[in-house]
Amino acid sequence: MLAAFLERPPFPWQQRLFEQFITGKTPSALDLPTGTGKTSVIAIWLAALATQALQGKLTLPRRLVYIVNRRTIVDQATTETERLLKRLQTPELAKACSALQKLAAIPSENPVTASTLRGELADNGEWKADPARPAIVLGTVDMVLSKLLFRGYGDGKRKRVIHAGLLGHDTLLVHDESHLVPAACQTLQHLVDLNPALRLINLSATQRDESATPFRLDWADLTHPVLIQRTQAHKHLKILPPAKDEKSRLQTVVDCALQHRDKATTVVIFLHDIRSVQLVYAQLEKQVGKEQILVLTGRLRGYERDQLVTTALWQRFSPETKAVETPTQTAYLITTSAGEVGVDLDAEYAVADLAVLDSMIQRFGRVNRRGDSKTSQIDVVYSEKQFGDKYRGTQLQATLGYLKALHHDASPAQLNHTPKPDNAFMPAPASPELDAWIVDELSSTSLPCRYPVRDFIHGLEAEQPNLNVLWRKDLDRMKGWQAGDWLDDYLDLLPIQTAEQVHFPLKAATDWLTELLKKSQLHTLKIVGLTDDEAVWVTAEDAVTTLSRFHTLILPTALGGLNAKGIPDENCITPASDVLENVTEVRRYWSDAQPPADVKNFPRQGRITPPLDDDSDTERPTLVVCSQLGVKQDSDLSYLAVTMGLQEHLNQAEQFARQIVQALALPESLAEAVIIAARWHDKGKNRSCWQQAIGNTDLQAPLAKTSHGRYDHTRANGYRHEFGSLLDALDDEIIQQHPQRELILHLIVSHHGWGRPHVPERGWDRPKGYRINQQAALEVMNRFDCCQQDYGWWQLAWLEALLGAADVLASIGEKKS
Known part of the structure; x- marks a missing residue:
């Protein structure tokens, strides 16, 4: 097998x-x-x-x-x-x-x-x-x-x-x-x-x-x-004499790389910072021409990185690629730590500046990986000035000692046999201990959390965090929009893709955005800033002053700041490119504009409706999002519109829930809880305010979905249909007598993310009366706590995900098997 x-x-x-x-x-x-x-x-x-x-x-x-x-x-x-x-x-x-x-x-x-x-x-x-x-x-x-x-x-x-x-x-x-x-x-x-x-x-x-x-x-x-050949692969390690200063160190890197220019081979150059990459590239370009050089750094948008994979020059570094023709020139790849980990990269020769031992071992692993070459060599270049670095100096000195103990052999076998000194590695940063108290707060997703998630990922004393930045053309036309629920709708319909993003350190990002705003004079443009808890609609100028609170920024393309190579550049104030539609099966357009020519190939439709000013009676254009029929996008597909009667939707959701729990072989009691919750989860849509919000004028034939995808928040006035579903379910005898009553009620009220632990007062079902709503809301909070204790944090979330999957499958009109 x-x-x-x-x-x-x-x-x-x-x-x-x-x-x-x-x-x-x-x-x-x-x-x-x-x-x-x-x-x-x-x-x-x-x-x-x-x-x-x-x-x-x-x-x-x-x-x-x-x-x-x-x-x-x-x-x-x-x-x-x-x-x-x-x-x-x-x-x-x-x-x-x-x-x-x-x-x-x-x-x-x-x-x-x-x-x-x-x-x-x-x-x-x-x-x-x-x-x-x-x-x-x-x-x-x-x-x-x-x-x-x-x-x-x-x-x-x-x-x-x-x-x-x-x-x-x-x-x-x-x-x-x-x-x-x-x-x-x-x-x-x-x-x-x-x-x-x-x-x-x-x-x-x-x-x-x-x-x-x-x-x-x-x-x-x-x-x-085969493993003998790989673990004992020839990798001659040459440690150059220390350079007297930074300029001579970088010149030595260039000289070492040029030693292989006439061998028609592959050379990877590892450098620890972007400035060194730029200087070495400039020197090397004068000698061999830019056609033979690739540059890979972490400060490159994912989309442009992916384009590099298709180039003939990159294929020279792929261990899986067999050259159709014998190369006649040497190919160079200059990279930062972005080329160290997880990259399917294999070069015959390497030139590397001195880094801590973790990085050096990773770099050695990108050379002669299959053991096919008998001439592979790794040149290590350093200056004694590096040992004065207060953060890494001790580790660099210990790493150099370890490299000398390898006796010019950087093969995996030799690395494995040579004891590694502890002080050659960077010490682990202090990090908070995850305990039950903290998980309770993190899992209460309808409330803000006091504990920054990045501390649990990178530690309290880690290097400054990275900021993710991307550009969307949609924001160019959202002038005058107010903050509101549409931000969540927008992220659900058009989730962030990794290929859209640039990652760079917070300090560098702050300097870049500050200089960009100074040059572009577009301080009042609105952007989307994402924190651990919420999406914030804020001016670019205000965002700069509090940038540390965000992990991701979505900028309008009009702001610019990205050059043609996909690298952030504050001097580039022309509009940035939006690549979302290049990397997803989605199309979007404004309702007052001509739809894209191929929109008929994207039949599912959702809409982002702008919140209007209180004194405005003018309907603004809405953003129309069109997607493929299949479950292809990382989005909440219940928002993709298809006209469907409410009872039809509930019947389909119940059937899909039944199929899911059967496939998972859930215990009978739990399986019934998920099925019953699916049967009831959207009953609260049968309210006049909700039906009016989706544009249904026939209240005798309530709908669950409409083909136009519009939702008028002013009509619903904040009402949460899942809270209405809960109030209806409280009167059902089957649910009242079921051993999983509390779980069923929790699944019903939480299927759109609220009810963990609370539903805000604006979401209550007003015609039912204040005291009834208040009592039910208090029970929601107590019920969430009890269910989480009974099932555990992640199993409860998993049960909610089962109902969510059934809801989505029913919403997109999938046929039952």
Whole structure:
């Protein structure tokens, strides 16, 4: 079975891990050298899951979440996932494919859904459409951990609980290069301790945690011919004499790189800061021309990074690519730490400045990975001035000592055999300990939280946090709009994509935005700032003064600040490009403008309606969002419009809920609770104010959805239909007598993110009377607390996600099987 998934005979360690997985056991850590195929853990899990499905006894989690430290240009895990999905469709794996298909609640041709960091599967959201369907989710440590902590970056109230539930229940977390973010490691371990339905594997070529016994290579691996070639790959390490100053250090880097200019080979140059990259590039360009040089830094928008993958020059550095023609010139790649981790990169030669030992080991792993070259060399360049750095000086000095102890051999085997000094690594930053009290507050998603999520991911004393920045053309026309619920609607319909974003340090981002506003004179333009708790509609000028409160900014394209290469540049005040439609299956336009020519290919429609001033009687244009019919976008698809009667929608939601709980084999009492909650969840839409808000004038035929997708918030006056559904359900005898009464009522009131723990007074059902509403609202808070104690934080969220999935499937008009 495993050989069929890998398309080759497995290495001994892969076979051993596969056999462990089949028994339902997962090791806490994998300590495997670079080049031994660590990312195949995805294929091993899937092969074991298929084996268990064939045997009819599932003990492995249905979801694998692969966490990477940063979004790289072409991550190996994405490549592995894409290969697996294609492999599943081959005749050789027909039985495995059929067994995996039977796990799903909703029939699908592809038995496994995947959401990745790049390419066709990027952020597609399919992993949450059917909670019973096996799924592979790839995400950055910020993306995954923020969601696990109920405060997903870029998520509105509606999605926070669904994401936490699906990622935190029946899930295997695989944390790649885990040693690079020790605070996140600690938090993930706390999550596992608090949540028995979550499993964690720390995956690293440089494990430092000696508290557990990691899974390692054994004698069979060390004598395997392919692994011998990779672990003993020739990598001659040359440490240059110390340079006298920074200028001479960078000149030495250029001189070392030019030694290979006539070899028609590949050279990667690792530098620790962007300024050094720019200076080395300028010098190298004069000698070899820009056509032979690639630059990769973390301060590059994801979309432009992905474009680099398609270039012939990048393919020279791919270990999987076979050149059609013999190269005649040397290719150079200049990179910061963005090229160190998770990148499917292989060069014959490297030139690197001195960094802490973690980084140096990662850099060595990008050279001669397959062991095919007998001439590979790594030149290390440094200046003694670096040892005076008050933050890293001690670690750099210890790292240099370690490198000299390698005796010019940087092969994985030599790195593994040479003891690593503790003081060559950066000390782990202090980080808060995640406990039950804090999780209680984090999971109360309808309220603000006092604990910044980034502290649990990067630590209290970490380097300054990064800010995520993206540009949207929609904001160019939102002048005069007021803050309101439309912000959550906007993020649900047009969620943030990784390819849209630029990441750079907060201090640099502050300087950049300040200078950009000075040059553009567009201080009053409104932007969207995202905090852990909410989306804020604020002027760019006001945002600069409080930038540290945000983790993400959405800017209007009119503000500019992004050059043609996808790099933030305060001197570039021409409008920035909006790439959302390039990376998603979505189209949008303003209601007073001509729709896009291909809009008929995007038949599902939702709308963002602007809040009007109290004294305004003029209807403003609305933003129309059109999407594909399938569950392709990472959005709350219940907002995508299709005309549907209220009872029809409730019947379909109940049927989908029944299919989901049956596929998951939920205990009868819990299964009934989800089904009954689906039967009642939208009953509160049968109110005149809500029907008027969606434009339905026939109150005798209440609707759940309308094809035009408009919702007039002024008509509803803040009313929350799920609270009305709760009030109706309180009178139902079946619910009153059910052993899961409290859970059913909680699921009904919380299915749009409120009720954790409260529903604000503006959302109450006014015709019912104040005291009735007040009593029900108090019970909502007490009920949430009791349910969370009974089921646990993530299992309760998971049960809510099951109802949410049934609601979405019914809302988009999917046919029942």
